[in-house]
Amino acid sequence: MNKNEILWWDRKRTIFGLPLSFTVYTLTGEKLLIDTGFLNKKQEEIMLFRITDVTLERKLFQRIFGVGTIHCCSADKTTPEFDIKNVKNSQEIKELLSKEVFRERKANRVSSREILYDDEEHE
Numbered sequence: 001m002n003k004n005e006i007l008w009w010d011r012k013r014t015i016f017g018l019p020l021s022f023t024v025y026t027l028t029g030e031k032l033l034i035d036t037g038f039l040n041k042k043q044e045e046i047m048l049f050r051i052t053d054v055t056l057e058r059k060l061f062q063r064i065f066g067v068g069t070i071h072c073c074s075a076d077k078t079t080p081e082f083d084i085k086n087v088k089n090s091q092e093i094k095e096l097l098s099k100e101v102f103r104e105r106k107a108n109r110v111s112s113r114e115i116l117y118d119d120e121e122h123e
Contacts, residue, residue, distance in 0.1 A: 003029035008096060013086040017065030025084050027097065030104060032072075034082065044082065048097075048104040050075045056094045062086065070094050 009026040011019035026033040032051075034044040051074045058068040068090025071083050087093055104110075 005029055007100065008093060010087045010093075013065070013067050013088065017067050017086070017088070023085070025087065027093075027100065029100065032084075032097070034084075044079055046072075046074055046076050046079055046082070048101045049108045049110045051097075051101045054094055054098050054101065056090055058090060062090075068094075070097065072097075 005028060007027045007029065009024065012021040012023035012025070014020045022036060022038045024033075024035045026035070030048055032046045032048065034046075036042050036044075051072050053073040055071045056068055057071060062068050067086040067088055069083050069085045070087070070090060070093060071081070073081050084093070084097075
């Protein structure tokens, strides 16, 4: 598999589960990109091996419109927590993300112990 290959992408969905947002999520084999904004654009890049926890939340209105929010915790200093908000097929996307995180952590030989401590804590 090509690490730059796009495995999934979607827009944040708003009212009635429609993709009327300027937030775009892109998952590749090694990172998750979160693009936001229309006039002023911002791109967050989170390396998958840095993600430590993935949780799915589907409130009543989200279940009605077939969307969900995936909450992620990471060891990334600039983005320690983030949400993939209101995406379709959220259960499948959470499973795909978890699988890719595990694969990347294994490929990069990252253990839980290495993620829990950063270099500043050891000095």
